[in-house]
Amino acid sequence: MRKKPAMLAVAVTIIFMMSCATYPGVDSRLAEDLVDITKYAVGTDFTQFQTFSIVDSVTLIRDYHDSSRISNAQTQALLSEIIINMEERGYTLVDRKTGSPDLGINVGALKVTNVSYYYPGWYWDYGYYDPSYWGYPACYYWYPYYPPAVSYYSTGTVIIELLDLKNAKNHNNKLYVDWVAIIRGLITGYHSQQEVLDNVDQCFAQTPQIRANLLKLGGIIL
Amino acid sequence: MIRILLVSIPLLLLSPVIQAQEKAPEGFSPSSLYTLSWSISVPIGSFNSFINKVSPAGGNFTGRYFLIKGLAVGFEFGWTNYYKKYPRNTFYGDDGLAITAVHYTYAFVVPWKAGVYYYFQPSAIADPYVGLSLGGDYMEEHIMVQEYDIYNTQWGFTMSPEIGVLVKFGKFSHWGATASAQYWFNTNSFSFTDYNSYSTLQGLNFNVGLTYMLR
Numbered sequence: 001m002r003k004k005p006a007m008l009a010v011a012v013t014i015i016f017m018m019s020c021a022t023y024p025g026v027d028s029r030l031a032e033d034l035v036d037i038t039k040y041a042v043g044t045d046f047t048q049f050q051t052f053s054i055v056d057s058v059t060l061i062r063d064y065h066d067s068s069r070i071s072n073a074q075t076q077a078l079l080s081e082i083i084i085n086m087e088e089r090g091y092t093l094v095d096r097k098t099g100s101p102d103l104g105i106n107v108g109a110l111k112v113t114n115v116s117y118y119y120p121g122w123y124w125d126y127g128y129y130d131p132s133y134w135g136y137p138a139c140y141y142w143y144p145y146y147p148p149a150v151s152y153y154s155t156g157t158v159i160i161e162l163l164d165l166k167n168a169k170n171h172n173n174k175l176y177v178d179w180v181a182i183i184r185g186l187i188t189g190y191h192s193q194q195e196v197l198d199n200v201d202q203c204f205a206q207t208p209q210i211r212a213n214l215l216k217l218g219g220i221i222l
Numbered sequence: 223m224i225r226i227l228l229v230s231i232p233l234l235l236l237s238p239v240i241q242a243q244e245k246a247p248e249g250f251s252p253s254s255l256y257t258l259s260w261s262i263s264v265p266i267g268s269f270n271s272f273i274n275k276v277s278p279a280g281g282n283f284t285g286r287y288f289l290i291k292g293l294a295v296g297f298e299f300g301w302t303n304y305y306k307k308y309p310r311n312t313f314y315g316d317d318g319l320a321i322t323a324v325h326y327t328y329a330f331v332v333p334w335k336a337g338v339y340y341y342f343q344p345s346a347i348a349d350p351y352v353g354l355s356l357g358g359d360y361m362e363e364h365i366m367v368q369e370y371d372i373y374n375t376q377w378g379f380t381m382s383p384e385i386g387v388l389v390k391f392g393k394f395s396h397w398g399a400t401a402s403a404q405y406w407f408n409t410n411s412f413s414f415t416d417y418n419s420y421s422t423l424q425g426l427n428f429n430v431g432l433t434y435m436l437r
Contacts, residue, residue: 011432
């Protein structure tokens with residue numbers, strides 16, 4: 001008879017535990033790989049831009065402002081894929097210094113101790129490309145929208161930013177970041193070159209607003 | 223031969239009495255009973271298109287009070303967690319945001335109901351019953367992509383017919399087991415940006431639990 005209450009207690013405990021299963025927490029979700037987050041400035045007419053230039057290397061953003069530029073086969077493939085996507089959307093690549101590009105493209109890769117809850121654009125102060133790189137030493141970077149709420153940056157994250165150089169003088173010394181793409185876990189060494197390129201393509205694919213010319217489909221302008 | 227007839231006739235005459243004694247109550251009729259159940263839920267209809275996965279993560283607690291014979295009224299409080307992981311997909315916000323990632327859908331349903339039930343053989347070892355309960359469902363629906371948690375909470379009217387059986391552990395035991403099946407629907411509805419709308423949510427719950435009865 002003494003076993004009865006104990007058996008009931010065990011049964012009730014098992015029932016309770018089985019009925020309390022729930023979803024994975026945010027830490028578990030953030031551990032997932034290859035996440036493409038993009039955000040653009042709603043209302044921006046991307047057809048006003050016709051030319052662009054891109055950095056010639058990728059800034060490796062480290063802790064304590066100890067950034068450096070890297071240029072190897074992997075980073076060059078990354079830059080080339082961005083150029084291909086821009087050209088497919090009708091933009092023309094021009095020289096940064098002599099071509100007066102309408103758009104500038106910064107590319108950074110994180111090699112930091114995993115950080116979380118940084119303020120938007122924190123990496124701009126980590127030895128990133130200075131606005132003078134684009135010929136605007138008196139300017140500073142600025143999101144003309146509320147930036148994507150990214151609470152966790154892991155090593156290997158790639159950041160691509162589309163800068164409005166054309167209207168810099170009209171924006172009170174602000175270089176507007178009209179589009180930002182954050183690819184979490186891209187440059188970790190665990191991913192194939194094709195995965196890297198596919199994720200760059202995906203960032204552009206999920207932002208069809210970026211195009212130099214309006215699409216004409218069956219006589220209808222989209 | 224006469225002896226055989228003398229013995230068999232009274233036995234035939236008495237047989238209805240013997241049968242009646244066999245059908246006599248095998249135990250006591252409870253005045254009230256309380257059940258804690260484990261619940262397995264199957265989303266159906268519109269709800270299934272949001273989460274098409276059977277949930278083993280549910281439970282409920284019920285109390286029932288007999289008014290006359292097998293007729294009882296009672297309450298039910300329950301909970302069910304529905305959750306499914308989906309492969310990489312792209313989500314669009316209306317503020318220029320787009321995310322391509324693995325995502326999760328999750329729903330939490332908490333019914334609070336009152337009902338009427340009829341037990342066919344309250345004093346028998348195995349006592350089948352039918353019931354109908356009405357009340358309100360508190361619901362949460364989430365779509366989770368990385369650190370983003372897009373969610374909605376609401377209350378709605380709910381109704382659920384039910385069939386089940388109570389099996390006592392002994393003729394005079396206060397303990398028993400209850401197995402039941404419920405169909406439920408509620409008037410909750412929800413939609414997410416760039417997603418279809420979901421309304422009149424429905425499900426099937428299969429419950430098995432421990433019951434404590436009072437005389």
